[in-house]
Amino acid sequence: MSTVLSWGRYPHLPQEVHGVAWRDSAQAAWLDASRESGTTLAFGNGRSYGDSCLAASGHVVQTLALDRLIAADWQTGVLRAEPGVTLEQILDVAIPRGWMLPVTPGTKYATLGGAIANDVHGKNHHVRGTFGRHVRRFALARSDGTQFECSPDEQPEFFAATIGGLGLTGLILWAEIQLMPIRSSMIAMKSIRFTNLDEFFALSERLDPLHEYSVAWVDCQSRGSALGRGIFMVGDHATEGPLEVERRTKRIVPFTLPIPVFNRVTLRALNELYYQKQQSGEVSATVSYDTYFYPLDSLLEWNRIYGRAGFQQYQCVVPPSSAREATREILDAISESGTGSFLAVMKRCGDLRSPGLLSFPREGTSLALDFPQRDALNTRLFARLDAIVSEAGGRIYPAKDAHMSGADFRTAYPQWHQLEALRDPALLSRFWERTTRT
Ligand SMILES: Cc1cc2nc3c(=O)[nH]c(=O)nc-3n(C[C@H](O)[C@H](O)[C@H](O)COP(=O)(O)OP(=O)(O)OC[C@H]3O[C@@H](n4cnc5c(N)ncnc54)[C@H](O)[C@@H]3O)c2cc1C
Numbered sequence: 001m002s003t004v005l006s007w008g009r010y011p012h013l014p015q016e017v018h019g020v021a022w023r024d025s026a027q028a029a030w031l032d033a034s035r036e037s038g039t040t041l042a043f044g045n046g047r048s049y050g051d052s053c054l055a056a057s058g059h060v061v062q063t064l065a066l067d068r069l070i071a072a073d074w075q076t077g078v079l080r081a082e083p084g085v086t087l088e089q090i091l092d093v094a095i096p097r098g099w100m101l102p103v104t105p106g107t108k109y110a111t112l113g114g115a116i117a118n119d120v121h122g123k124n125h126h127v128r129g130t131f132g133r134h135v136r137r138f139a140l141a142r143s144d145g146t147q148f149e150c151s152p153d154e155q156p157e158f159f160a161a162t163i164g165g166l167g168l169t170g171l172i173l174w175a176e177i178q179l180m181p182i183r184s185s186m187i188a189m190k191s192i193r194f195t196n197l198d199e200f201f202a203l204s205e206r207l208d209p210l211h212e213y214s215v216a217w218v219d220c221q222s223r224g225s226a227l228g229r230g231i232f233m234v235g236d237h238a239t240e241g242p243l244e245v246e247r248r249t250k251r252i253v254p255f256t257l258p259i260p261v262f263n264r265v266t267l268r269a270l271n272e273l274y275y276q277k278q279q280s281g282e283v284s285a286t287v288s289y290d291t292y293f294y295p296l297d298s299l300l301e302w303n304r305i306y307g308r309a310g311f312q313q314y315q316c317v318v319p320p321s322s323a324r325e326a327t328r329e330i331l332d333a334i335s336e337s338g339t340g341s342f343l344a345v346m347k348r349c350g351d352l353r354s355p356g357l358l359s360f361p362r363e364g365t366s367l368a369l370d371f372p373q374r375d376a377l378n379t380r381l382f383a384r385l386d387a388i389v390s391e392a393g394g395r396i397y398p399a400k401d402a403h404m405s406g407a408d409f410r411t412a413y414p415q416w417h418q419l420e421a422l423r424d425p426a427l428l429s430r431f432w433e434r435t436t437r438t
Contacts, residue, residue: 004060007303008049009256009310010373010402013430015043015060023066023082023173027141030061030171031426034143039428042167044114045086047107049313050402052118052166052431061171063113069093070174077179078136083113083172090179095245095289099179100237102134106345108294113172118399119164119359121349123213123235123293128180129352130361132163138175143426147173152355161422164356166398168423168432184241187213187292189285190234193278197228197328204232204348212236213292215347219275220331220340220369228331230346231278235292246290252300256308296343306372311341312402314385315360315368317349318394323365326392330367330385337381341370357415360397368400378403398431409435 003014018033018040020026034040036059043053043060054060066084073079077099079090087101088108094100105120114120119132128134137151140158150159162169194200200216208214211234218230296302303311318326327346334340344367351363371377382403389396395412396404410416416436423432 004043004046004062006050006053006402007047008312008373008402009303009306010312011051011054011430012310013051013054013058015054015058017043018059018061019065020061020063021065023068026063026066026171026173027145027147030141031143031145033059033061034426039426041427041429042083042113042117042171044084044111044117045109047105047110047114048118049400050398050431051434052398052401052429053114054430056428056430056433063111063171066173074099077181078176079179080174080176081112082174083111083116085112086110087112087115091289092245094179095182095185096243098181098183098243100182100289102128102178102180103131104293106294107297108290109297112175112177113167116163116172116175117165117167119354119356119361120399121361123215123347125352125361126208126214126348126350127212127352129350130164130354130356130359132354132356132359133352134178134180135163135355136176136178138162139173140170141173142170143424157422160355160357161419164354164359165419165422166358166429166432168419168427168429170424170427182237182243184238185244185246185289186238186241186286187235187289188238189213189287189292191278191283192232193230193275193280194232195229196226197324197331200228200230200232200346201324207232207234208348208350210234215345218331218344218346218367219272220334220344221272221338222331223335227328227335229275230344231275238286241286244288246288248290248298250298250300253302253304256304306370309373311370311372312377312382313368313370313400314382315366315397315400316385316389316394317360317362317364317366317397318389318392319362319364322392322394323348326388326394327365327367329388333381333384333388334369339371339377339381341372344369358398358413358419360395360399362395364394368397401431404435406435406438
């Protein structure tokens with residue numbers, strides 16, 4: 001039997017894979033696997049970083065072979081597909097016809113089922129909210145043998161609990177989403193260097209309302225008056241140009257490096273280099289959607305650069321009232337620790353509500369950062385960051401998490417009781433076991 005890990009390769013808990021190939025027999029195949037191992041969990045393409053996509057039992061039901069597009073109306077942009085279809089597969093058929101995913105995470109290798117279960121968000125959260133806002137309906141299979149459709153009007157509790165429901169309410173068999181019309185597959189983007197955190201907030205306030213996409217790269221090693229310096233990037237779909245699926249040359253990290261490439265010295269140098277490379281003032285460019293949204297996808301298996309121990313991503317969101325102070329404290333703590341990564345992303349999330357019960361995004365400032373795994377990471381740096389986030393009334397993203405305490409999770413997501421009440425007894429993740437039972 002083959003095994004899979006989550007994207008961060010931490011915790012190192014190889015999952016035995018049970019495959020499902022056909023929609024008609026998926027429920028039976030899942031139940032067979034559950035009978036053998038007690039509980040299981042659906043597994044899309046393993047682009048979640050921590051343990052929310054790992055089954056408590058170590059047995060997952062991988063949905064990647066459920067990869068069929070079922071129906072599409074290219075007049076209205078409504079598309080129905082199986083849950084193992086990747087976002088890339090959707091883009092391949094939608095872009096040439098003038099449609100785009102209304103919300104996309106930073107990888108096109110996530111599946112439709114995974115995008116719903118984590119209610120993913122993207123660079124346009126301030127104008128479109130989360131992925132779940134664009135889900136019209138889906139079919140859910142339960143371990144009691146039932147199957148039913150869920151929408152805001154039919155089985156609304158299951159609709160809400162499944163969006164951002166971490167795969168715990170049942171197996172999604174298909175889903176229907178509303179795509180967004182575009183006139184070109186190119187993105188007109190602008191990047192602007194900012195010298196500290198206050199400038200980030202000023203740029204965000206001024207530019208977010210004017211652009212579809214907005215995100216910033218932050219130099220996590222900057223300190224003192226330069227703390228939080230970085231590059232602010234906004235973008236919009238070009239109004240003219242081709243509607244083309246781009247095929248970029250892909251490279252692959254061929255094996256897992258024995259030790260991570262990032263350390264205090266390389267990190268500082270890389271950040272400095274990247275920051276200085278951007279000229280001061282504004283730089284405009286028109287780039288393909290692939291280059292704009294998915295820069296990391298061009299390096300396959302890039303998670304291997306973090307070495308055998310793997311890595312963790314820390315992503316939190318803090319509300320507007322405490323955002324400035326909390327972000328400053330978080331960046332200070334990270335810069336002092338001398339660890340972190342080259343990939344530090346900051347974004348202001350908007351106030352559009354998700355239909356999902358347990359969705360992560362909320363209005364405020366979100367910060368995401370990768371850290372090579374090492375022994376003291378959870379007990380020292382993450383403990384300090386957790387205290388800042390919790391004091392600020394913020395929360396951590398379960399899709400990226402492998403360390404959050406049960407108490408922090410239950411305080412930040414008080415609706416967890418409602419999800420637990422609707423959880424399918426045959427589904428249990430390691431994340432859910434860790435955060436709701438300790
Ligand atoms: C480079 C990179 C960039 C990223 N950027 C972002 C970002 O910008 N925003 C963001 O929100 N996330 C981001 N992510 C995280 C990623 O988008 C999510 O973790 C996504 O859910 C992964 O999808 P997946 O198909 O790989 O699902 P998996 O990670 O395999 O599983 C995720 C969840 O989906 C559930 N699931 C999968 N299929 C089904 C099904 N058929 N029925 C029920 N449940 C199911 C699983 O049980 C699990 O709980 C990023 C990840 C990477 C690697």
